[in-house]
Amino acid sequence: MDVRTWKDSADNFREYLETDIDLNLLFIVLFLIGFGLLMVYSASSYVALRDFGKSSYFFRKQIIADVLGLVCMFITIFMPVKKIMDLPHIKKIVYFLAIGVIFLVIPFGIESHGARRWIQVPFIGGNLQPAEITKLLMIIFLAAMINSMGNKAITSWKGFSLCMGLTCLASILLYTVTDNLSSALIVFCIAFVMCFVASADFKKYLLFIALGLAAAGGLIAYVSSNDSAAEGSFRLTRISSWLHPENSTETSAHQMLQGLYAIGNGGWFGRGLGQSVQKITVLPEPHNDMIFAVICEELGIIGAISLMIMFALMIYRMLLIARNTKDRFNFLVVSGIMAHFAIQVVLNIAVVTGSIPNTGVSLPFISYGGSSALFLLIEVGLVLNIDRANRAESRGK
């Protein structure tokens, strides 16, 4: 090959990228991954040095997970998803897979942080959270399910109930088998959003939202009025310690309070990258669920809001892709993935700012966590796959 052929192929590749892939979305995702790595290193270095003798312990593991995730993402972009979904009985297979993986924790589970949520992956040596697989598969399953039902059916109570019923089964299993309430709630919310988007109805959903808010308000009122009510129940204790973090001796309240201190300490412009004081011993799990608090402390409110804008931009880019999607299944997949990202971002930041009780949701691409990064990148790959299909379609016109 001479220089010209090299140049030609490079030009071809660039042209291909520009025409086939949404570089805006790709850039935002790559930025978030890079920023996430930086923050994981900053937040975890002390803990890693203390517990493992190597400050880059978590950082290295996260790099491996991110690289693996990016490879999977690119594979996903070029996968013939549509063809796979046309296979016979594919809906049932996907659904049973989504539910089936949950049960893997029973024989292969590893207990960590007091819950059995991880399974050991043979040969690779990493740990995997089946809940992440369930979330992805449930999005695909629901998109296919709703797509097969048609507009009228999903708008009807019957169609809605069927979708939500199947989702509830998955959620309940997630909660009971892996003791993972946050994943169960996320799956439920994703399904709710997907049904909402697919149906032509508003009233039903507004009613459900109103009911949900009323139930939450009632629960809070009950816990706050009755001190002893929280005793004995792990979930209710969390609500109680959220309402009165100063009085609580529970770890989650301590975590939340220290997160608030970190935000206060950071102020508008932050202490500077790497200068967090709270991440040193005081703030538990600074690189996991509480990484946003470290970001606030080191980069200030300005840095935190900038990060939120990046997330909003990412979801906006996905919305634009959805607009160009004529295929109903593809549209619903994008909707589900958008919902997934939006819900995780909102829940995580809400917990750190003390707006809701501690649920234990990670911040997409930023928090430390291999399986989360891997499956979120596969989801991004799916969105880019759909975008590619859209572009091909518009070119073909």
Added chain:
Amino acid sequence: MALKQKKKKSNSRGTFTARQLRFYKLSMLLLVLLVILVFLSIRLVKIVRDHGEDYQRIVLSNQRYDSIIIPFRRGDIVDSKGTILATSEKVYNLVVDASVMMTYDDNRYLEPTLTALGQCFPQININELRAYVTNNESSQYHILAKRLTYGEISEFLNMQENNSYIRGVTFEEEYKRIYPMGNSCSTFLGYTIGNGNSGGKYGLEEYYEGILTGTDGREYGFQNEDATLERTIKPAVDGYTIHTTIDATIQGIVEKHLSIFNETYRNNYRQGNGAENLGCIIMDINSGEILAMADFPTYNPGDYMNTDPLIGCNYYEAVENAGGYIEYRKSAETITQEMIDQMSSDQINVNLYNLWKNQCISYTYEPGSTAKPFTVGAALDCGAITGNEVYTCNGALQVSNYFIKCHTYDSGGDGVVTVQDSIAWSCNVALMKIAQSLGTENMCKYQRLFNLGLKTGIDLAGEARTETLVYNASTMGPVDLATNSFGQNFNATMIQMISGFSSLINGGYYYEPHLVSYITDSNGAVIQTIEPRVLKQTVSESVSERMRQYCRATVMEEGGSRRSGRNARPYGYAIGGKTGTAQTIPRETGQIVISFMGYAPADDPQIAIYVVIDRPNFAKQDNVKYACLLCRDILQEVLPYMGIYMTEPLTDEEIKYLEEKQLENTLRYTQGSEEQSVETGTEDPYEEIELSEITDSTGETASVYPRWMSYPIDEKTGYRVGPDGKYYDADTGELATESMSILDDTIPVNDNLDGNTQTE
């Protein structure tokens, strides 16, 4: 606004396709997300605006960087050869942070930490600690054990490094004062309060406090203008090391012999130590550098509150005197363990004060005959006598209305006495006559010149003031002049006496006595050098030469049979010196201070030595022989150690003695053995003494066996008692006469003199 728009669209959905509707509904999701993100941003802003400062403060207070003191290291004290006499060792306080141990409800830190503590520190009661930690969850600073050495904590440090669940234990650094010599050297070292950096007491530790102490460092955090935590370390400045002129080997020899003396004569006549006070100073005669300074009993500066050394000492009690001051009065009673058990802590402290004092510089006493060279030197130097005078001693002299005896009063006096004899035989009558020609004015002038009544300025804390304990020209009467001439009726300290004596011997140069030769910083760089300082010329070189001659005659055979210091001569050496036998107040009680002050070698003086035995534990205390023998035993070891060769021939007996005691015989390297054997036989000093004593007391010529050898030994006193009722020394036949009471109660005494009290 947005919601209304959506409603409008949904109302007229007929105009929308299903795809458009889906998109609008999805857009609503983004809208809701944006609304929520805006709400969360507002919440962030509110947290910072409403609580930012509070939270910053909480975060800062969580960090304990603001008050970590880095302790300085107190400087070492070393001897002239670099042997460490006092040093500071880093020790560790075990601090427990209960809040860290209790971080998690599942006790994941607590139990591993407690187990490790239990394994490494058997002295810690783990159950008590568990109770403390669980009951005081917020406690961050609890000292569990103090002053552990690195060896004691290293095992735990290893475990802590290998197990991340061992938490909440830190080690705080501190320094502990170590005195590797134990009881030795306490005389001049002093101690440090609490064995730490709380300041020195007595001796070098107190005198050089400012040199030995450094400055604490500090690691502190502060908020700068941006409220950022800044951490700054100001390192500690360590104290300086002082290099003393003391030679630990010489010091050890001196202390050994003082201790042997005490062991030998403890409970000999009365209950208690071998003497009320024992002291010895060895000094470089040509520089004023102290080579050894010891008193007895000593104490361990590392354990200075220990009451064991008090046993056998005289009991001191605090008495309020007429002036309203508290006086510490020495009683005749000696301390026993039973007494200590019954003493109050105040009483124990009073007695410990006395123990901690350096008797060589703070104890004042009447020096007795060791002051005679001062009187003679003064008379020669001012021309009052020429040195060729001859005096007659009839055993006593009438001064004003008082009859002052010589120690030879009972045997009819010394007879014809030259100036040399007056020193060598220690004749009081001749000295009184010399003092009369000197006059009160000159006497007082020369006393000041010899620094009597003044402080020597030695670099040790606690030197006694003696200003009121001497006469001045206007207060000194003829009787005072007479008694002062032989060292009674004024008080001095040991350091005053030996410093003055050194100047008499070394050519008249009065050196300021000192213990420190130079000071180095913690890196070993010399900060200050302390050169020997000549304060004044006391006598002329020619007078000094005569004094060397007289003092030599006191010890060596040229002084004749009656010389008082013959027992002080170490075998193989020629030395000079002067004995002292001083009565204490009240007189007539037989309470005597015996002493020997000398220099060696006689022809080339290098060191001065002064041995004082205050009220020895004998029935009859006035036997100066014991001070001489103590001096001899010390010099016998010190001189060879200092590389001073023997110059005098050794008898077979002396060689045998040296071999038995495994003492060095440096004569062999300088002189042939043949020469020695020629001298032996005629040189036996004991034989000569025995014969001469008999001649003196009985007037008869010698028989083969001296008569006193047949006298029975009195078991109570250890003396032979003759038919005339007189006591004779059991070994030498020396007459231990009753008439040693030269002064009786009628002779006026300086009101300020009182050997038994001291005012704090």
